[in-house]
Amino acid sequence: YGSMKVNHFGHLEIGGCDTVKLAEKYGTPLIVYDVALIRHRARSFRRAFEQLNVNGHVAYAGKAFSSVAILQLMNEEGLSLDVVSGGELFTAMRAQFPPEKIHFHGNNKSDEEMEMALDYGIGYFVVDNFHELKRLQQLCEKRKIRQPILLRMTPGVEAHTHDYILTGQEDSKFGFDLQNGQAEKALEVALSLPNIKVDGIHCHIGSQIFETDGFIMAIEKLFAYIKRWKERFHFVPAIVNVGGGFGIRYTEEDEPLEPYSYVKAIAREVIRQAERISIAVPDIWIEPGRSLVGDAGTTIYTIGSRKEIPGVRTYISVDGGMSDNIRPALYQAKYDAVVANKLLKKTEETVSVAGKACESGDMLIWDIPLPQTTAGDLLAVFCTGAYGYSMASNYNRLPRPAVVFVENGKSHLAIKRERYEDVMHLDVPLYETVK
Numbered sequence: 001y002g003s004m005k006v007n008h009f010g011h012l013e014i015g016g017c018d019t020v021k022l023a024e025k026y027g028t029p030l031i032v033y034d035v036a037l038i039r040h041r042a043r044s045f046r047r048a049f050e051q052l053n054v055n056g057h058v059a060y061a062g063k064a065f066s067s068v069a070i071l072q073l074m075n076e077e078g079l080s081l082d083v084v085s086g087g088e089l090f091t092a093m094r095a096q097f098p099p100e101k102i103h104f105h106g107n108n109k110s111d112e113e114m115e116m117a118l119d120y121g122i123g124y125f126v127v128d129n130f131h132e133l134k135r136l137q138q139l140c141e142k143r144k145i146r147q148p149i150l151l152r153m154t155p156g157v158e159a160h161t162h163d164y165i166l167t168g169q170e171d172s173k174f175g176f177d178l179q180n181g182q183a184e185k186a187l188e189v190a191l192s193l194p195n196i197k198v199d200g201i202h203c204h205i206g207s208q209i210f211e212t213d214g215f216i217m218a219i220e221k222l223f224a225y226i227k228r229w230k231e232r233f234h235f236v237p238a239i240v241n242v243g244g245g246f247g248i249r250y251t252e253e254d255e256p257l258e259p260y261s262y263v264k265a266i267a268r269e270v271i272r273q274a275e276r277i278s279i280a281v282p283d284i285w286i287e288p289g290r291s292l293v294g295d296a297g298t299t300i301y302t303i304g305s306r307k308e309i310p311g312v313r314t315y316i317s318v319d320g321g322m323s324d325n326i327r328p329a330l331y332q333a334k335y336d337a338v339v340a341n342k343l344l345k346k347t348e349e350t351v352s353v354a355g356k357a358c359e360s361g362d363m364l365i366w367d368i369p370l371p372q373t374t375a376g377d378l379l380a381v382f383c384t385g386a387y388g389y390s391m392a393s394n395y396n397r398l399p400r401p402a403v404v405f406v407e408n409g410k411s412h413l414a415i416k417r418e419r420y421e422d423v424m425h426l427d428v429p430l431y432e433t434v435k
């Protein structure tokens with residue numbers, strides 16, 4: 001469904017735009033987003049709920065990549081939004097994202113952030129801990145409003161991509177633990193607070209998940225407690241949010257499922273459990289980040305220097321690296337790449353792709369077969385759309401790349417390239433220097 005192809009010049013084309021031309025126009029490193037693919041993913045998740053005939057809601061987890069343009073696009077596609085900070089909320093406000101479709105996550109929301117969210121009139125707080133519950137009640141009392149919330153529960157199921165561990169003794173900074181009675185206490189407290197309205201519960205089991213059993217296990221666990229809370233507190237959740245975490249294919253080794261398969265498994269289990277404990281089927285919410293934008297992003301770098309260590313390895317360096325994509329250095333994440341201007345050339349050598357930061361760990365890809373390259377060739381690294389730009393830094397005072405959206409042969413600059421002035425614009429000199 002992506003609109004990536006090889007054009008007759010042997011160049012990589014995305015969304016009808018030649019990436020070599022994009023690099024000329026916008027410079028490199030450049031993150032190119034295939035808008036059609038983002039739309040397709042958003043529609044696939046939404047359509048899955050429609051096809052299954054269940055009330056579902058898809059919220060974009062903005063932490064994967066947040067900017068005014070992407071939030072406008074997600075809004076256009078009918079998604080809700082999950083924000084985790086004042087900064088993400090501010091961006092949403094600037095994008096005129098409908099406040100009622102925003103929910104606010106985070107394990108340490110400041111008073112300032114909470115006030116900002118209340119001023120904007122966001123739909124839901126996903127309350128993470130007792131401190132937040134108390135503060136939110138106080139703020140809402142002052143404002144004389146009753147704020148809808150979800151309570152974030154920690155179900156004791158943790159996804160490790162391919163398998164799951166049941167952690168009897170949960171150890172996570174997030175949420176109220178089901179196992180040790182914290183969740184029940186939190187619900188009891190929340191239900192007693194006059195300015196808080198508990199509409200449902202939330203859990204999130206991990207990220208880059210390829211199977212459905214972890215979700216099923218988490219839902220089973222949640223419902224075991226919901227049954228108890230129905231009896232104890234007459235509480236029935238109107239909403240069950242099972243988080244995000246749906247995997248994508250970074251390299252051929254990864255085997256994610258289609259959005260429909262994840263949604264189907266989740267919906268079936270929620271329905272089954274609701275029937276089992278005789279409650280109305282709650283609205284099912286999901287909040288994918290990576291699976292909406294991850295494989296829609298491609299980073300175009302210019303190749304520069306080369307170092308050959310005979311019999312050991314050849315390094316080629318690009319004009320970005322860990323400053324625009326920390327994932328290989330931080331998580332040993334694997335990526336695939338091609339030479340964007342030499343797609344019709346045969347692979348001739350195996351090289352390792354280094355970033356330009358002053359740090360040995362700044363390697364983007366180890367041992368990848370590529371055609372012979374020289375300085376000035378363009379390397380396209382795939383699947384950089386999630387947690388790339390959003391985790392970018394100015395390490396070494398490298399300016400952050402530009403981001404461009406492409407669709408139907410047209411390109412739109414979504415984030416300008418940082419200039420050196422941008423990188424130092426908050427600096428306060430010790431002395432005024434003479435020009």
Ligand code: LLP
Nearest residue numbers: 061204207208244245246287288289290387
């Ligand atoms: N909901 C909650 C409560 C989350 O904590 C997350 C991700 C998501 C939704 C979205 O998960 P996704 O669908 O994108 O997997 N920086 C890491 C990923 C951190 C994920 C944090 N939470 C990475 O680059 O792999």
